[in-house]
Amino acid sequence: MLHAPATLRPAPAPEVPFPDADLMHVTDLLSPAERERFAELREVLQREVRPLTAPFWNREEFPFELLPKLASLGLGQLQTDGSSRLFQGLAYMEAARADVSLSALVGIHNELVVGMVHDLGSEEQKRRWLPGLESFTSLGAFALTEPEHGSDIAGGLATTATRDGDGWLLHGAKRWIGAGTIADFVLVWARDTADGAVKAFLVETDRPGFTATKIANKIGLRIMQNADLVLDGVRVPEANLLPGATAFDRANDLLRDSRAWVGWQAAGIQLAAFDIARAYALERMQFGRPLAGFQLVQQQLSEILGNAQASLSLMVELARIQEAGRLEMAQSAMAKATTTRLARSSVAMGRSLLGGNGITTDYEMAKLFGDAEVLYTYEGTYEINSLIVGRAVTGASAFV
Numbered sequence: 172m173l174h175a176p177a178t179l180r181p182a183p184a185p186e187v188p189f190p191d192a193d194l195m196h197v198t199d200l201l202s203p204a205e206r207e208r209f210a211e212l213r214e215v216l217q218r219e220v221r222p223l224t225a226p227f228w229n230r231e232e233f234p235f236e237l238l239p240k241l242a243s244l245g246l247g248q249l250q251t252d253g254s255s256r257l258f259q260g261l262a263y264m265e266a267a268r269a270d271v272s273l274s275a276l277v278g279i280h281n282e283l284v285v286g287m288v289h290d291l292g293s294e295e296q297k298r299r300w301l302p303g304l305e306s307f308t309s310l311g312a313f314a315l316t317e318p319e320h321g322s323d324i325a326g327g328l329a330t331t332a333t334r335d336g337d338g339w340l341l342h343g344a345k346r347w348i349g350a351g352t353i354a355d356f357v358l359v360w361a362r363d364t365a366d367g368a369v370k371a372f373l374v375e376t377d378r379p380g381f382t383a384t385k386i387a388n389k390i391g392l393r394i395m396q397n398a399d400l401v402l403d404g405v406r407v408p409e410a411n412l413l414p415g416a417t418a419f420d421r422a423n424d425l426l427r428d429s430r431a432w433v434g435w436q437a438a439g440i441q442l443a444a445f446d447i448a449r450a451y452a453l454e455r456m457q458f459g460r461p462l463a464g465f466q467l468v469q470q471q472l473s474e475i476l477g478n479a480q481a482s483l484s485l486m487v488e489l490a491r492i493q494e495a496g497r498l499e500m501a502q503s504a505m506a507k508a509t510t511t512r513l514a515r516s517s518v519a520m521g522r523s524l525l526g527g528n529g530i531t532t533d534y535e536m537a538k539l540f541g542d543a544e545v546l547y548t549y550e551g552t553y554e555i556n557s558l559i560v561g562r563a564v565t566g567a568s569a570f571v
Contacts, residue, residue, distance in 0.1 A: 187449075187453070191213070192442055192445055192446065192449075192476060192479070194476065194480055195480055195483070195484060197261070197483055197484075197487055198210075198261070200257060200487065201255070201257060201258055201261070202255070205254065205255060205257075205258045208245075208258070209258065209261055209262070209265070211244075212244050212246075212262060212265055213265045213268075215240070215244060216244070216265055216266060216268070216269035217268075217269060219240060220237060220240060220241075220269045220270065220273065221268075221269040221270060223237065224269070224270040224272070224273065224394065224538075225532050225533070225535065225538060227393075227394050228270075228272065228393045228394050228532060228538050229393070229532055231387060231389070231393045231394070232394070233353055233394060233395075233396050234273075234394065235353075237273070238307040238308075239307070241273070241277065241307055242305075242306050242307040242308075246262065246266065246277045246281075246307075247277075247280065247281075247285070247304060247305045247306055247307040248281075248285065248304075248305035248306075249262055249263075249277075249281045249285075250281045250282070250285045250286045250289060251285060251289055251301070251305060255490075255494065256490040256491075256493045256494040257487065257490040257491075257494070259281075259490075260431075260432075260435045260486055260487075260489075260490045261435070262277075263277065263278050263432055263435035263436060263439065264435045264436070264438045264439035264442070264483070264486075265439060266278075266439065267435070267436040267437075267438075267439025267440050267443070268439040268440070268442050268443045268446070269443075270394065271391075271392060271436060271439070271440055271443075271539070271542035271543075271545075271546070272392045272393065272394030272395040272542070273394060274436050274439060275349060275392055275395045275436070276349070276350060276394075276395060278429070278432045278433075278435075278436065279312075279313060279349045279350065279429070280304070280307075280310070280311070280350075281432075282425065282428050282429045282432050283313035283358070283425055283429055284304065284310075284311035284312070284313055284358065285301065285304050285305065285311075286425065286428070287313070287358055287371070287413070287416070287425060288300055288301060288304065288311070288358075288373075288413075289301060290415060291371070291413045291414070291415030291416045291421060292373070292413050292414070292415065293410070293413070293414050295410060296373060296410075296411075296413065300356070300373075303355075309355045309356075310350055310353055310354045310355055311350070311354050311355065311356050311357065311358060312348050312349060312350045312351050312354035312356070312357040312358065312398075313348070313349070313357075313358050313425075314345040314348045314351070314357045314358060314359045314360065314400055315328075315345070315360045315422060315426075316345060316346055316347050316348070317329055317330060317343065317344060317345055317346060318344050318345075318346045318399070321347075322551070322552065322555045322570075325419055325423070328360060328361070328362050328369055328419075329343055329362070330342065330343025330344070330345065330359065330360065330361040330362065330402065331343055331361055331362055331363075331364050332361035332362065332363050332364065332370060332372060333363075333364045333365075334365060335406065337408065337409055338406055338407055338408045338409055338411075339372060339406070339407050339408075339409070339411075339412065340404055340405070340406055341359060341361055341372060341374065341380075341402040341404075341405045341406075341407065342402055342403065342404060342405075343361060343401075343402050344399065344400060344401050344402070345357075345359070345399070345400040345402075346386075346399050346400075347386065347397050347549070348383075348397060348398045348399075348400050349395050349396070349397055350395070350396055350398075351383045351385075351396065351397065351398025351399075351400055352383045352384070352385045352396045352398045353396050354376055354383075355375065355376060356373050356374060356375045356376060357373075357374045357376060357381075357400065358371055358372070358373060358374075358413070359371065359372045359373075359374045359400075359402065360416075360419075360422055361402075368417060368418055368419075369418060369419040369422065370412060370413075370416060370417050370418075371412075371413045371416035371417075371421075371422070372407050372411050372412055372413065373407070373411045373412075373413060374402070374405060374407055374411065375407075378405050378406070378407065379405070379406070380402060380403040380404045380405040380406070381400070381401070381402060381403075381405050382400070382401045382403070383398040383399070383400050384398060384399045384400075384401075385397070385398055386398060386399060389541075389545075390541040390544060390545075391541035391542040391543070391544050391545035392541075392542055392545045393541070423500070426500075426550070426551070427498065427499070427500045427503045428493075428498070428503070429550050430500075430503035430504055430506070430507040430550050430551055430556065431486075431489055431493065431498065431502075431503040431506060431507070432550075433507045433510075433511065433546060433549070433550045434482065434485065434486045434489065434503075434506040434507050434509075434510040434511075435486055436546055437482055437507075437510035437511045437513065437514040437546055438479060438482040438483040438486055438510060438514075440514050440517075440518065440539055440542060440543055440546065441475060441478055441479035441482060441513065441514050441517040441518070442479050442483075443535075443539055444475055444479075444517050444518045444520075444521035444536065444539050445472065445475045445476050445479055445517075445521070447521060447525075447534070447535050447536050447539070448471070448472055448475060448520075448521045448524045448525065448536070449463070449472055451524070451525055451528070451534065452468050452472065452524065462524075468524060471520045471521075471523070471524050472524070474517075474520060475517045475520050475521060478513040478514075478516060478517045479513075479517060481513065482509070482510040482513050482514070485506055485509060485510060486506060486510065489502060489503070489506050499563075500559060500563075501559055501560050501562075501563030501564075504551065504555075504556040504557075504559035504560050504563075505556070505560045507550060507551065507556050508553050508556035508557050508560065511543070511546045511547045511553060512547070512553060514543045514546055514547070515543050515544070515546075515547050517543075518536070518539045518540050518542075518543040519540070521536050521539065521540075522536050522537065522539075522540045555570070558570050
């Protein structure tokens with residue numbers, strides 16, 4: 172018997188128990204208005220976005236035609252629309268449930284670009300860029316990591332900014348910059364050669380001396396257009412210096428929040444793995460009955476969902492702390508490390524459950540398998556985030 176790939180099937184039918192896999196009734200914690208908005212968000216992402224993503228993932232191309240759909244769902248302005256931290260997190264989760272690459276764009280866009288311009292930018296910068304960003308008619312990128320400095324970027328940042336009359340000259344290179352080849356501007360962190368302070372500059376990508384080269388042949392997040400950037404004497408006016416970003420601690424605040432965001436992605440990818448695995452197990456016939464009727468298959472489905480719910484419950488608590496203004500780096504690091512470790516395990520079980528069909532993106536699980544490796548590594552590797560937690564609970568630093 173032939174079985175259609177999961178990408179051609181809708182989400183589980185309503186008669187399937189717990190069709191949304193919300194065993195802990197997390198969405199009940201939202202206000203009625205946010206609960207209604209969330210239900211629409213999930214339905215549209217599953218029905219109109221998820222089925223279209225695999226071909227773009229396979230080709231390493233960005234689906235620009237999906238940006239208006241994301242904008243119509245309000246995903247371009249989660250940082251500025253007054254929604255609760257819990258709603259924002261659940262929106263990131265559902266975006267990842269539909270496609271992890273697009274959730275990376277949505278998260279970086281909100282947490283590191285819109286948030287940075289809104290919180291740290293000048294009034295002129297806000298007026299010029301926020302309307303386009305909120306409607307996804309403009310895209311920005313966040314450039315901190317460098318070719319020779321990743322985990323040690325706080326002390327090793329080598330990109331420089333030098334005063335030049337009424338402007339600045341930027342020299343250096345950046346690596347792994349999400350949306351770097353498609354952005355209208357890049358938020359570049361550089362060290363002032365005069366005082367050694369780390370500052371941030373808004374750099375339009377059409378300025379002379381700026382080049383962006385796509386990083387190809389990735390095993391995950393293939394829709395996200397990561398780039399190597401070179402700044403060869405790029406000149407920007409004084410007005411492009413972000414007035415609220417004149418010390419590295421402001422970058423650290425952004426990184427703290429973005430690590431929390433990855434935890435929501437990790438919950439979302441696990442729910443996606445469960446959705447795909449359950450749908451496959453209910454349809455796939457072996458030995459005259461559905462795979463879903465076998466004990467080992469039910470055990471794997473139970474473990475995947477348990478991991479997902481544990482990750483989601485941790486993130487709900489993180490949102491509560493964040494809403495109260497009490498979020499610290501150790502909490503974000505613990506959430507990011509824990510949820511991505513569980514995500515890696517969950518998608519591996521999902522890939523195994525699909526057997527040979529688990530290694531082709533026609534059935535989506537292989538796509539998740541690659542994407543989970545990126546979640547495990549970016550926004551601070553698993554090891555570095557673990558050591559951040561270790562330092563917090565012992566008072567002894569094992570790396571700096």
